[in-house]
Amino acid sequence: MHYQFFKKNIYIAILLVLLSIFFTTSSIFWTSEIVDDRAHLKHVEFGWPLQFIIQNQERLDPPFPYKMTMVLETPTQLRYIPFFLNITLNIIFIILVSGLVNVLKNKVRGNTKKIQP
Amino acid sequence: MKKFTILLAFVCVQLCLCSTSVFAATTSCSLTDDTKFVPSWGKVLIDEDRYSRYVYQWMYWHNDSRLSWFGDNTNSTFEPDAFFYNYNNEAFAEEPTGYWASNLPRAYRDTQSFDSSGENAITIGSANAQDLSSGRIYYTVTRMTDGGGDSSWVKLSAQRGKRRPSWCYSTNCSFGCRQSENNVRTLPFRQSVPPLDEEFSAPGCVQYWYHWNITTFSEC
Numbered sequence: 001m002h003y004q005f006f007k008k009n010i011y012i013a014i015l016l017v018l019l020s021i022f023f024t025t026s027s028i029f030w031t032s033e034i035v036d037d038r039a040h041l042k043h044v045e046f047g048w049p050l051q052f053i054i055q056n057q058e059r060l061d062p063p064f065p066y067k068m069t070m071v072l073e074t075p076t077q078l079r080y081i082p083f084f085l086n087i088t089l090n091i092i093f094i095i096l097v098s099g100l101v102n103v104l105k106n107k108v109r110g111n112t113k114k115i116q117p
Numbered sequence: 118m119k120k121f122t123i124l125l126a127f128v129c130v131q132l133c134l135c136s137t138s139v140f141a142a143t144t145s146c147s148l149t150d151d152t153k154f155v156p157s158w159g160k161v162l163i164d165e166d167r168y169s170r171y172v173y174q175w176m177y178w179h180n181d182s183r184l185s186w187f188g189d190n191t192n193s194t195f196e197p198d199a200f201f202y203n204y205n206n207e208a209f210a211e212e213p214t215g216y217w218a219s220n221l222p223r224a225y226r227d228t229q230s231f232d233s234s235g236e237n238a239i240t241i242g243s244a245n246a247q248d249l250s251s252g253r254i255y256y257t258v259t260r261m262t263d264g265g266g267d268s269s270w271v272k273l274s275a276q277r278g279k280r281r282p283s284w285c286y287s288t289n290c291s292f293g294c295r296q297s298e299n300n301v302r303t304l305p306f307r308q309s310v311p312p313l314d315e316e317f318s319a320p321g322c323v324q325y326w327y328h329w330n331i332t333t334f335s336e337c
Contacts, residue, residue, distance in 0.1 A: 059300040061272065062235055063204055072231035073276070073293035074300075076143055 020090040024083065028053050032069045035062070044068050049089060050082035144279045146190070146294035151301045152328050153186040154195065154246075155275040159303055160324035160337060161199060163209065163271060169260045170210050170320075172199050172239055174273070178251045179329060187246040192283040194291040195249065196227060196242035197257060200272040201319065202306055204235040207266030209319040213239050217259035222248035225288040226259065236272070237264060244286040246277070271319045273304035303327050304334065 027048035035041055041058050045051035046069075056075040057068055156176035163172045174197055178184045187193045201208035217226050221243035232238050241257035243249065278293040280286065293299055304317060304325050317323045322337035 056297075057233075059274065059302075060233055060236060061202075061306045066204070066235070069233075070231070071233045073143060073278075075295045075297070 016091050016094055017087070019094055020087045023090045023094075024048075024052075024086040027086070028070050032067045034065050034067050036065045038064075041068075046070050047082065047086065050086050052079045052082040052086060053077070054079065143295040143299075144281055144292040146277065146279060146296050146299070147186075148296055149186040149277075149298065151275075151298045152183060154184070154277045155301050155303060155327050156197070157183050157329040158324070158326050159197070159273065160322070161271070161273055161304070162322040162337065163199075163319035164322075165320065169215065170263060171258065171260045172210065172319075173256065173258045174199065174241075175254055175256045177254050178249065181251045184249055184251055186277060187249055190279065191247055192280040193246040194242060194244050194278040194280055195221070195246035196240050196276040196278065196291070196293070198227075198238050198240045198272075198274045198276060198300075200236040200238050200274065200306070201264055202235075202270035202272070203237050203264060205266075206264075207269055208237045208264030209266060209269040209271070210239055210261040211237055211264040212262050213241075213259045214262050215260040217241055217257075219243075219255070219257040221255050221257060222246070223286045224257070225286070225291070227291075228288050242288070242291060244280060244288075244291055268318050268320070270306045270316050271304070272302060272306040273325070274300050274302050276300045 024047070028046040031046045031048050031051075033044050033046065035044060035057075038058070041060065041062075042056050044055045044057050046053045046055070053070070054077040055071065057071060059074060060068075060071070062068070157179040158177040160175045161172065163170070165171065176197055181188070187195065201210045203211075212229055213226055218224075219241045221241065223243060223245035224241055225244050227238065227240035227242050229238060239259060239261050241259055249255070276293050277299060278291055280290050281292055282290065304323065306316065317334075323334060324337055325334050326332060
């Protein structure tokens with residue numbers, strides 16, 4: 001009994017971490033930064049909630065101002081501290097969202113039971 | 118439990134895809150300068166016939182020193198990119214399609230995955246740049262689909278990179294260098310290129326001499 005409970009929680013923890021890493025990593029593809037001049041192109045940052053990827057997009061020639069998105073094959077730097085902080089923040093975010101969903105679910109179930117004659 | 122395993126596997130696959138695309142898009146290379154990999158001379162011809170639009174590029178390194186970075190790196194790659202200005206959604210070309218050819222060693226047609234949508238890259242690269250020789254003219258040609266416009270600015274650049282893993286010669290194993298100089302403009306956008314009065318726009322033909330005594334441009 002104890003073993004089953006422990007095993008189930010480990011799986012949930014692993015799933016949470018994986019989901020959080022996936023969410024954090026994918027954020028670089030849906031975040032953007034507006035650049036105003038050529039100097040700014042050397043340091044374009046992506047990531048959410050904290051920016052953890054820095055790109056040097058100097059090879060591009062956009063009209064200014066322009067909303068830059070992540071581009072591959074450009075010099076890229078990873079900032080580890082914001083990256084791991086994002087993973088932690090996203091784990092908390094996922095726990096809060098799933099908790100809220102559970103509370104709402106229970107409320108709806110409770111209301112349905114009350115309505116039944 | 119079965120559902121959970123499937124979900125876990127799905128997340129892992131997604132995670133691997135994301136991490137690979139983020140961290141393997143560029144690779145670590147030794148430092149060098151532009152006179153050790155950029156062609157000394159190049160020419161581009163962009164036009165259309167009754168079948169489709171096409172781009173021809175020719176390039177030439179006039180001595181071994183101009184190829185020295187490739188020679189020093191066994192798994193080096195080279196990409197002579199042609200970029201079509203698309204920030205106004207009026208590029209002359211959108212993406213390579215159909216016929217392509219090149220005499221570059223181990224030539225491949227490059228993918229446009231995760232490229233900037235503002236600059237449409239049309240590239241035939243070399244997956245074995247160590248085999249490039251000086252004193253020989255190399256060419257690339259590819260047909261391409263129409264962009265949104267009948268004319269657009271064109272930029273040419275020379276990019277050095279490496280194969281990862283070294284035994285793989287496909288487009289998906291060629292990564293640009295992370296260190297500067299990694300991507301050098303040989304023909305810039307939106308800039309008059311003396312002695313030409315105006316920017317170069319497709320369709321048309323232009324040639325450049327890059328640090329071959331001087332950097333200069335002329336019409337073909």
